[in-house]
Amino acid sequence: MSRIKDLQKNLFGGTTSNARQFGMIFTLVAIVVLFQILTDGLTLRSDNLIALFQQNSYILILAIGMLMVIVAGHIDLSVGSVAAIAGILVAKSMADWSLPWPAAIVFGLVIGAVIGAWQGFWVAYVGVPAFIVTLAGMLLFRGGNQFIGNANTIPVPEGFRVIGSGFLPEVGPNTGYNNMTLLLGLAACAAVVWRELQSRRTRRQMDADAAPMWISILRLAVMIGVIVFASLRFASGRVGTSFPVSGIILVALVLAYSFYTRNTAGGRHIYAVGGNSRAAELSGVKLKRVNFFVMMNMSVLAALAGMIFVARSAASGPQDGNGWELDAIAAVFIGGAAVAGGIGTISGSIVGGLVMAVLNNGLQLMGVGTDRVQIIKGLVLLLAVAIDVYNKSQGRFSVIGSLTRPFRRDGSGPPTASPKVGGDAAPVKVAG
């Protein structure tokens, strides 16, 4: 049942808890349009879109892990420090022990896993609150970074930089576009169509009312429109640039983790633990294992994010990772996650992260200084969550939520405490 509901929702989603997520997609589109006008078309120019993805992929990767941590009812303050210590160790491993770069990436992920296991152990098996464990970790690993790096900046070799500043290669005939990016867009279109057909078939097989044909076609038209737009933009950057490698890593992670959190027992357990850990435990969810996993997973992703940043910066420096935890946490909450846990989606967090990213980028293009940018970002975070809290306390949905209500009409069952929220392909769609 939930599968059908998900498919039904995959355009904008439709449950109550989804209202804010839809609102955020809407906000994202509005912000993009606003800055597109204010910056005379710079915002959606291909070089800017490419830069936007390159600059923010590491924060969005952190947001994936942070969403799972927050859904499980925890928080992780150490991600910036973990990213920094992984970055400096990886840079050192290549500079001092001349580790080849692919091995160095594996090494970095192992560091993340070890650190994650350490934090997961304290959270899950000793029962120290994650806030405290990761606050300690924040100090511990920041100190470790300074200790190991001696506050030096250590450059990394060319090959390694690909994961942070590389692009899809130029292959095939000269079409005026980057062919690989076009192929990627084509594959995405095909996947969307396939999914839609699949959903209609499933519904027919189950003798459910298939959505009216025009809805399907409309939905497909919108999604394909956005994908085509995005891939043309990314493919038409300056020769040598295209969809960034870090963006591909991000998309792959989003798809994989969305599937995991929505469609697998392990993923659903995280929501169960965050919603009501006692009830979850009594229903047979292995509480400790889930907590251990989310903390460990977060550190692995933090290490990956750290490496991508180092690769993009061409060097690991003593300031890496400062303040990243706050960006990631903000993205997750703007994207509709509940502070108490149990509610939130990967795609929502990515949209939340993109709202912040576009805001940041647009203001920078307008030449607004970082001081004012920070003020504006702070207000946006507060407002986004405040509007949601207010609407909930009034017992009604947001304006946008009521707009989308008709979408829910053939979703079966009342959309009450179900923490499940839909729309996993959203970040890719909206990126354009």
Added chain:
Amino acid sequence: MRNFLGKSVAIGAIAALALTACGSGRDEESGSSGGDAKGFAANSLIGVALPAKTSENWVLAGDLFSNGLKEAGFTSDVQYAGASTTVADQQAQITAMVTKGAKVIVIGATDAAQLSTQVAAAHQAGVKVIAYDRLITNSPDLDYYVAFDNFKVGQLQGQALLDGMKAKKPNGPYNIELFSGSPDDNNAGVFFNGAMDVLKPEIDKGNVVVGSKQVDVKQTAIQGWKAEGAQARMDQLLTSTYGSKELDGVLSPNDTLGRAIITSIKGANKPIPVVTGQDSEVESVKSIIAGEQYMTINKDTRTLVKQTITMVKSLQAGENPEVNDTKSYNNGSKVVETYLLPPVAVTKANAAEAYANDPKLAPLTK
């Protein structure tokens, strides 16, 4: 019906976006450094990316750039990195400046080794990049570097140390101690080598004696330019070496360390020797006027900014900017064409003259 409305709005928005996408393939021309002798429009955008506003010096530089570029007829975009996420901010700012179509970007790097990707992107977009004050390393795409001559700074410090000691005590041999800056700072070694360029011959002649025999840059370095580090090292030197011997001079690479050294010596109740410095910090200028610290170096931000703007103007006119050093500054990928400004040594004798144009320091010298 509302269903239809909601969707129409969404589609409308997305269609609007899609429309703006149409019609363009990739722009093949994209400048790529072909514009050497062409110049650009006189009201073009000039980007200036500076580190976080942590020192007065950078705030002053930012104001001078804003006003100076405006006076010269350019449109300026002066940005500081944020206080907490400095490197990432600066990277994003430089990228935004390229997107906005800046013709020249002046960068005062927060971390000189973490900007090569952005400098490369700027170069490919045909933007000229000038490194201001700090040399951007490991980048083959950096066009120019403008800074004060740091080797000369060291030489001036070394010379002032000798002159100061001679003025106090006409005949040697003189006992001195050497300090140098943080080992992770490129400039620290340059200052030290400059000073040793002057001091080494005297040490070899026996005219000047390093009491502790610590003459290697590794032994003299103060990690992170930390005042407490210099104070601790001076304390140790005083106990180990100068129980009965007299200390005549201390080579200090900057004002902060110089004042820490003086504090240590005062604490041990010894007469203050000749102590050098650099940066013209307010406290040190006061100290010089009071007769404690012997000298400092004036590297006037005004002249540095003025020189940078002159370079931008030459680029605008399509000329090659004037440089005076084409061999000393290798950033790890190439030798960068550099304009070096001469620093000025300031002692009590010439302080009033040296700071005459400085609204903050001039009153102190009266």
